[in-house]
Amino acid sequence: MTAPDPRVIQLVMSLRGSGVTDRLVLAAIERTPRDIFVPDRFLDHAFDDRALPIDCGQTISQPLIVGLMTQLLQVDDRCKVLEIGTGSGYQAAILARLARRVYTIERYRTLAKEAEARFAALRLTNITPRIGDGTKGWPEQAPFDRIIVTAGAPVRPDTLLAQLKPGGIAVIPVNNDRGSQTLVRYIKTDSDTLDEEAVMDVRFVPLVEGETKAL
Template sequence: MSLQARKIRLIMQLRRSGVTDTSVLGAIERLPREAFLPPAFHDQAWEDKALPIGEGQTISRPLVVAQMTQALELTDRQKVLEIGTGSGYQAAVLSRLCRRVYTVERHRPLLREAEARFAALRLHNITTRHGDGMRGWREQAPFDRIIVTAAAQREIPEPLTNQLAVGGIMILPMEGRGRAQSVWRVRRTESGLEREELWPTRFVPLLPNAVPEAFSPAGAPA
């Protein structure tokens, strides 16, 4: 099967699974997912599956990336914070749909690889940082949107809610009873936070104090 045929098959799968935002589908179709994977997995890049990227981490299934991106309700004027850069794939999708992406990763080797991919693809509206995602990125707050790609343990990290603009949306996996996880949408209003449970999921845990408190900035300046 040709590369184009595999792309079309995946996009049709995403549509059947409820991803209807054409801008999200277009961003996924145009972005070379194989560029975010080790060479051994290039032949599986357009399959709807999670794949290993090193450091015990994975690149999420395209369906998960598409669903979480769609749930953010993005516009091209928004500033987005991503917690958990990983391979850089989710940040790259976001970069096609918003004004600027700020992304934080605790694994320095993964971050360096992601930065190289952003440069190669000329994704100049992504700014990166090595640091503890639980603390967010206070210097650049508030953010119109926040997306977390690791599961919080029962409570939304307060530093992240504090950095979400009024009217903003946060999408994050969160652990509930019995260690089951769900993706939640959190909206910040004038009077507080509104929470909405969306669908069950499985992510690696969001770990506190993963790196020293002092951030190590990387990437382009804001």
């Protein structure tokens, strides 16, 4: 049996101390090797609790933010999840260990193809990736039990929230009037209205319309 990587153990302990208390979320993070999602030039920092640059001017999120957003989603093995912003694929890989099925959309072709190769290497067969405009969601597969957006929306993304099931949960960074972003959890009630909870200030790359085919 391979000995646990002490860097992973240290990261998980740090996340637990910072508020990621869901044992299933922590186990998913522990089982997902962040180093394969990080560019080679940043491998020395793969298990640091910090965001790192990736291709196409994007980032791989700080593990604490990944853990907290996943915890807020309350994913279980019956959930069908939509992720907007595949990026490196790290968040989708963690969700795949918790959910029944993950649908993930990326506007950059380069990132999408690299993430798809990582999913295959990890044998994560319950992820369906797509290259396209994440602001439109995935109407053909809607409704979803959970929706997560890993980019800052300029306003509340009602097009995405319309694809959420009654009783479903969405976790989305949204621009606020202070010039920053607020992480908001939306819960769609049985009456098809949305309860909103502002969680914390965050910083993400902006959510942009359209697909970038050249990259």
